[in-house]
Amino acid sequence: MERGTPTRYPGVLKIDDKTYVIRAKGTCPRTGKTKEVAKRLDGVSLLEAAQTRAELVDGIKNPIEQSKKVRVGEFARSWIASKLLRVDATTARTYVDALEGHVLPALGDYFYDALTSQDVQRWIDDAIRNGYVIEVRNDEGELVKERRAYSRNSISVWFRIFRTMTRDAMDALNLQRDPTLRVALPEAPLDDGREPNSLSPEQLAAFLTAMRRRYEQHYALVVLLAYTGLRWCHASALRWEDYDEKAGIIRIERKQVRGTVGPVSRKKRAPKEYPVEPELAEILKWHRQRLLREQAPGLAAGWMFPSATGTPRTPNSLDRAWVRCLKEAEIKHRFTVHGLRYTFTDLVRRANVDAVVRRALTGHVTEEMQRHYSTVGLDEKRAAIAGVIRLVPPEKRATPICDGSGGTNGGTNDSEKVTA
Numbered sequence: 001m002e003r004g005t006p007t008r009y010p011g012v013l014k015i016d017d018k019t020y021v022i023r024a025k026g027t028c029p030r031t032g033k034t035k036e037v038a039k040r041l042d043g044v045s046l047l048e049a050a051q052t053r054a055e056l057v058d059g060i061k062n063p064i065e066q067s068k069k070v071r072v073g074e075f076a077r078s079w080i081a082s083k084l085l086r087v088d089a090t091t092a093r094t095y096v097d098a099l100e101g102h103v104l105p106a107l108g109d110y111f112y113d114a115l116t117s118q119d120v121q122r123w124i125d126d127a128i129r130n131g132y133v134i135e136v137r138n139d140e141g142e143l144v145k146e147r148r149a150y151s152r153n154s155i156s157v158w159f160r161i162f163r164t165m166t167r168d169a170m171d172a173l174n175l176q177r178d179p180t181l182r183v184a185l186p187e188a189p190l191d192d193g194r195e196p197n198s199l200s201p202e203q204l205a206a207f208l209t210a211m212r213r214r215y216e217q218h219y220a221l222v223v224l225l226a227y228t229g230l231r232w233c234h235a236s237a238l239r240w241e242d243y244d245e246k247a248g249i250i251r252i253e254r255k256q257v258r259g260t261v262g263p264v265s266r267k268k269r270a271p272k273e274y275p276v277e278p279e280l281a282e283i284l285k286w287h288r289q290r291l292l293r294e295q296a297p298g299l300a301a302g303w304m305f306p307s308a309t310g311t312p313r314t315p316n317s318l319d320r321a322w323v324r325c326l327k328e329a330e331i332k333h334r335f336t337v338h339g340l341r342y343t344f345t346d347l348v349r350r351a352n353v354d355a356v357v358r359r360a361l362t363g364h365v366t367e368e369m370q371r372h373y374s375t376v377g378l379d380e381k382r383a384a385i386a387g388v389i390r391l392v393p394p395e396k397r398a399t400p401i402c403d404g405s406g407g408t409n410g411g412t413n414d415s416e417k418v419t420a
């Protein structure tokens with residue numbers, strides 16, 4: 001057969017004994033348009049070239065079937081890239097950490113259409129069985145490796161993220177089987193002996209007293225979180241321009257996550273206006289006077305609660321103060337900054353505040369019809385906040401006294417003074 005002449009296989013052109021050019025042509029059923037693909041193959045036989053051409057033709061005519069041959073890791077990359085456009089930075093980081101750190105190392109190489117529930121269950125079981133290794137210091141101060149178990153909640157979060165991605169993959173890849181069905185997670189203990197991440201009114205009073213006495217630079221922010229139930233991302237993004245002192249209102253205009261400032265999201269809602277009761281107003285007034293007196297960095301930029309460098313704060317700026325104040329208040333169970341939001345929710349319930357007002361204060365609106373038809377007035381919100389404050393045993397709310405152990409926030413700036 002002469003070089004360059006057509007072979008007996010249509011669409012296969014021989015260049016030499018091991019080199020062929022194949023052309024595949026067909027009508028795409030999804031668009032109705034004719035599609036043609038040309039490809040050069042080196043180091044193959046005539047039969048292999050013909051088989052490759054047949055696969056190309058089938059791929060044109062059956063694009064959905066071909067798309068099923070996608071690995072979990074390949075789909076994850078495109079899926080997370082799309083998600084990053086729609087979720088906030090914290091949620092995006094949770095997705096990325098779960099996929100890259102835990103899901104893909106175990107399941108990333110599987111083709112999605114070949115993945116079974118047994119494979120997923122094996123991944124869950126291995127995570128429970130093996131845990132993770134961390135370096136800790138022993139009694140002699142030496143770094144040693146220690147194996148610890150993952151919490152049920154951690155494994156559950158990874159699985160939920162994988163399940164969400166898988167259900168999107170089922171639609172995108174036309175998968176016929178959901179590999180996340182009938183997968184068992186670690187069983188939660190009936191009672192693990194831990195107290196909830198919240199404080200009683202008496203514990204909150206003791207904690208705020210310790211914060212006022214030892215760490216006055218944090219006191220106003222902590223009180224605001226406790227008496228409004230605001231999320232950290234909203235409270236830490238407040239500017240003085242958001243506070244109408246005469247009307248006694250704080251307006252929630254923005255959020256910040258690790259220094260990135262943006263609008264309030266629909267996923268993490270916040271009330272547009274928050275009433276400021278006289279007790280909180282006095283503390284905010286004192287706080288502003290302290291910032292002015294110390295010429296704290298960030299005051300000129302308008303931040304209500306600036307960090308020591310003048311930027312919006314991150315939650316870990318409270319770490320040392322938090323631990324010491326918990327100890328001083330004799331609070332032995334786990335209690336985090338977000339626990340102030342849980343505490344506020346409990347106090348609102350104890351104050352017998354109407355459910356509609358509770359949701360308006362916390363942003364936890366779950367009943368669509370109630371949200372649509374109910375309008376909560378500022379007077380109702382104000383009464384609810386006042387009821388919460390009355391539940392907390394009174395403390396001396398005069399200018400906080402700091403014993404010097406906690407330092408100050410923002411430091412002192414000897415350059416041009418910022419005035420009120």
